[in-house]
Amino acid sequence: MIIASVFGMILIAMGFALKSQNELFSKIANPLKYVGLLIVVLGITSSLFVQIQAGKVGVKSLFGEVKPAILESGLHIVNPLYDVTPFDIQTQNYTMSASNEEGAKVGDDAIRVLSADGLEVIIDLTVLYRVLPADAPVIYKKLGVNYSDKIVRPVTRTRIRDNAVFYDAVALYSTKREEFQTRIYSSIEKDFKSRGLILEQLLIRNIDLPASVKTTIESKINAEQEAQKMIFVLQKEKQEADRKRLEAQGIADYQRIISSGLTDKQLQYESIKAQLEIAKSQNAKVILMNGKNTPIILSDK
Incomplete structure (x- = not known):
């Protein structure tokens, strides 16, 4: 804006200089002076106003001297001789x-x-x-x-x-x-x-x-993963062994209880019940007792 003001003053000076010349130049002297004056006024007026964008502040300086006060974001009226430098505060x-x-x-x-x-x-x-x-x-x-x-x-x-x-x-x-x-x-x-x-x-x-350190770390991680995998396998095998041991113990206990609770009379009674069921079957014709506990069944099928 200062440049515009200077340019306007040059036009005014040219207007005064042309006015003293011949009649042709004197006719354009006054319009030239008016244009120059208008440019000077606009330049000075516009330099009075400074707009600071959002997220910035303005730092003022005059002939190299930095002023301590800042300009916040918005429109401000300042000395037209000030040089305002925007500073990003975002x-x-x-x-x-x-x-x-x-x-x-x-x-x-x-x-x-x-x-x-x-x-x-x-x-x-x-x-x-x-x-x-x-x-x-x-x-x-x-x-x-x-x-x-x-x-x-x-x-x-x-x-x-x-x-x-x-x-x-x-x-x-x-x-x-x-x-x-x-x-x-x-x-x-x-x-x-x-x-x-x-x-x-x-x-x-x-x-x-470094590549050497990366290789060492990767080797260590792989070794730890393998160790964890082996621990898992061993735990699984141990659990399976414990399961089989419990199963065998249960079967042994069952057989011991059955063998200790059965007598000859009870076995004979169970045999008679089984023979009666066989006799009721349509496929059985003759049942021969051989003098022992085991019957002989003759069938026509």
């Missing part, structure tokens, strides 16, 4: 990944750290953060608008390397992963806060171990 993310297309930087930007046992561990990470609105002028004065590359990236990578040396590679990959994430979150949060940034969340996307 949640932002910065990803460092081994994948070429996922990270903030093109190419492999994963964080490579050395663990306590001297192994190289590759970590993919996403940082969720936002600018503290009241500190936007300080950030603009000390860092400018490119604070993600000046603060977020170097601080995060440094703190991760500083804390990874307290853990073994396998522990980082498995049992100590959550503890490691909590630890680096605390250290990064302090650094961010001192510079006007709020750390909202720290997401460890992936931890990649």
Whole structure:
């Protein structure tokens, strides 16, 4: 808008200059002055108003001096000489990944750290953060608008390397992963806060171990699975053996009870009952008793 005002003033000056020339030029001098005046008025008027979009704040500066007060989202009337820089205060993310297309930087930007046992561990990470609105002028004065590359990236990578040396590679990959994430979150949060940034969340996307360590872990997992499978088989066989033992014991008990409870008279009585049933059958014709307990049955069938 300042450029428009300057352009309008040039038109006004040209109008005064042409007026002193011949009659042809003097005819267009007045319209030129009016147009120039209109442009100056519009330029000054429009520069009085500044609109700040939602999710942003405005940082004012005058001839290089940054003003401490910020402009909230909405329409504001300001000194037309002010230079207003919008600052994003919404949640932002910065990803460092081994994948070429996922990270903030093109190419492999994963964080490579050395663990306590001297192994190289590759970590993919996403940082969720936002600018503290009241500190936007300080950030603009000390860092400018490119604070993600000046603060977020170097601080995060440094703190991760500083804390990874307290853990073994396998522990980082498995049992100590959550503890490691909590630890680096605390250290990064302090650094961010001192510079006007709020750390909202720290997401460890992936931890990649050396191939030799992966092979060892897979072998251990397979061995544990085989051991669990063998324990299951042994338990099943033991249960089957116990079942057969109980079944045999039951049969033995049954036979013992039967043998101890039967007498000769009871057996003779049961034999007579059976003979009577046989005699009632239409297929039996003659029953001969051979002087023993066993009958002889003659049939015409």
